Amino acid sequence: MATISPTGRGWLAPYAYQAAESRGRLFDEPSSPTRTPFQRDRDRIIHSTAFRRLKHKTQVFVFHEGDHFRTRLTHSIEVSQIARALARAFEVDEDLAEALALSHDFGHTPFGHTGEEALDELMRDYGGFDHNAQSLRIVTQLERRYARFDGLNLCWETLEGLVKHNGPLLGPFSDGRPVDKTIIDFNKRFDLELDRFAGIEAQCAAIADDIAYNAHDLDDGLRAGLFSLEDIRDLPLTGVHYREITDKFPGLEESRAIHEIVRRQITSMVEDAIKAGMGKIAAFSPDSAEAVRGASETLITFSPEMAVQVQAIKKFLFGHMYRAPSVMRIRDEASKVVTDLFRAYMENPEEMSEEWRKSFLRADGGAAATARVVADFLAGMTDQYAILEHQRLFDDTPELR
Numbered sequence: 001m002a003t004i005s006p007t008g009r010g011w012l013a014p015y016a017y018q019a020a021e022s023r024g025r026l027f028d029e030p031s032s033p034t035r036t037p038f039q040r041d042r043d044r045i046i047h048s049t050a051f052r053r054l055k056h057k058t059q060v061f062v063f064h065e066g067d068h069f070r071t072r073l074t075h076s077i078e079v080s081q082i083a084r085a086l087a088r089a090f091e092v093d094e095d096l097a098e099a100l101a102l103s104h105d106f107g108h109t110p111f112g113h114t115g116e117e118a119l120d121e122l123m124r125d126y127g128g129f130d131h132n133a134q135s136l137r138i139v140t141q142l143e144r145r146y147a148r149f150d151g152l153n154l155c156w157e158t159l160e161g162l163v164k165h166n167g168p169l170l171g172p173f174s175d176g177r178p179v180d181k182t183i184i185d186f187n188k189r190f191d192l193e194l195d196r197f198a199g200i201e202a203q204c205a206a207i208a209d210d211i212a213y214n215a216h217d218l219d220d221g222l223r224a225g226l227f228s229l230e231d232i233r234d235l236p237l238t239g240v241h242y243r244e245i246t247d248k249f250p251g252l253e254e255s256r257a258i259h260e261i262v263r264r265q266i267t268s269m270v271e272d273a274i275k276a277g278m279g280k281i282a283a284f285s286p287d288s289a290e291a292v293r294g295a296s297e298t299l300i301t302f303s304p305e306m307a308v309q310v311q312a313i314k315k316f317l318f319g320h321m322y323r324a325p326s327v328m329r330i331r332d333e334a335s336k337v338v339t340d341l342f343r344a345y346m347e348n349p350e351e352m353s354e355e356w357r358k359s360f361l362r363a364d365g366g367a368a369a370t371a372r373v374v375a376d377f378l379a380g381m382t383d384q385y386a387i388l389e390h391q392r393l394f395d396d397t398p399e400l401r
Contacts, residue, residue, distance in 0.1 A: 015286040016092035017199050023156035026140075026190045027149045037155045042099035044152045048145075050106045050138045051076075056382035057105075058112040059213075059220070069220050072105045075212060079104065082208035082270060083201075086300070089274045090281070092200045099154075100161045100205035107134030109379045110386040111334035113322075118338040119375055126371035133180035134379050136163055140186055142376055160192045161202030167298060171195030196293045203277075203300035211269040214313050219262045221321040229257060235316055236309040241265055272306040333398035337390045338378060344393050345374040351393065352377050
């Protein structure tokens with residue numbers, strides 16, 4: 001039986017997470033008379049320091065490549081729009097889906113995946129670095145704004161979705177990779193049931209991320225001149241929309257053609273995910289969020305045909321954008337910045353800012369504890385701050401252009 005949405009915007013399906021039935025927070029708080037628990041989580045995420053920092057963190061290009069290229073912040077906002085659209089179609093809680101979309105990149109380092117790869121290598125002897133686990137560290141430990149607790153004290157459902165939006169981390173349905181110690185330790189305090197799937201809202205946020213970056217990285221790559229419209233004409237899905245636009249609007253200026261192709265690609269992916277998701281939901285017939293979590297597979301996916309086309313787009317972007325010579329040169333220089341800073345702070349932790357020096361003093365657990373404080377400090381940096389810190393400590397800071 002469907003229940004009325006707490007916001008009055010229609011009805012929620014029986015398999016949606018019901019805000020009134022939330023499992024609560026690690027630290028009990030009085031309920032709000034004007035907002036649901038998931039709305040409060042969304043608001044806390046938006047007002048967090050980590051959210052503001054996303055403005056100056058790279059998606060693919062570094063921050064001074066141009067204001068019209070995407071940052072982690074603009075990407076997260078785009079993901080949230082798609083996630084809300086999907087949640088609305090599946091009649092689940094839009095606020096929870098939005099909260100997860102807005103926070104899914106909190107744990108990313110400066111300089112995109114380049115910074116994460118460098119930091120993971122530097123942390124190899126100290127437990128490694130994983131951006132998903134770092135997101136959990138941020139919302140449960142590193143945001144220090146509230147009087148009664150560290151972190152944002154988010155609901156169980158939000159934390160579960162943040163950690164497991166890509167699927168279970170343990171058990172037969174996981175990918176078998178080791179689970180970061182941060183997640184394991186937190187799970188002992190607040191069991192997120194790591195062997196089960198997350199709810200539909202988290203699955204909406206996860207596929208919205210795929211839709212957004214596959215479309216928008218094409219947009220940024222085309223506008224940056226890393227590849228041309230002619231290069232994408234034979235791509236599945238993208239090429240179909242390319243031919244549609246060029247046939248219907250011959251001579252259309254390139255910037256308009258790019259936008260028309262990208263927006264059509266997003267629509268195709270969203271509509272496919274809705275149709276495929278509806279089919280799986282009908283087949284599994286979940287009568288509660290608990291039933292979704294106990295399913296044997298992710299319910300919100302692309303159709304097999306669309307999945308093949310999406311994989312082809314990813315392969316194209318990997319070769320033509322993520323591994324383009326100009327991007328690779330910047331990646332190498334960005335990796336040097338992260339590596340130099342990590343080693344400098346490990347050798348002399350007093351070089352970190354005053355707030356982080358206090359964290360270092362509190363750690364008092366040898367090299368591993370120091371390394372984790374340094375990694376937390378580095379991971380929270382924006383691209384610009386990392387470059388300025390490198391300029392302060394070194395004489396050979398790369399220009400990253």
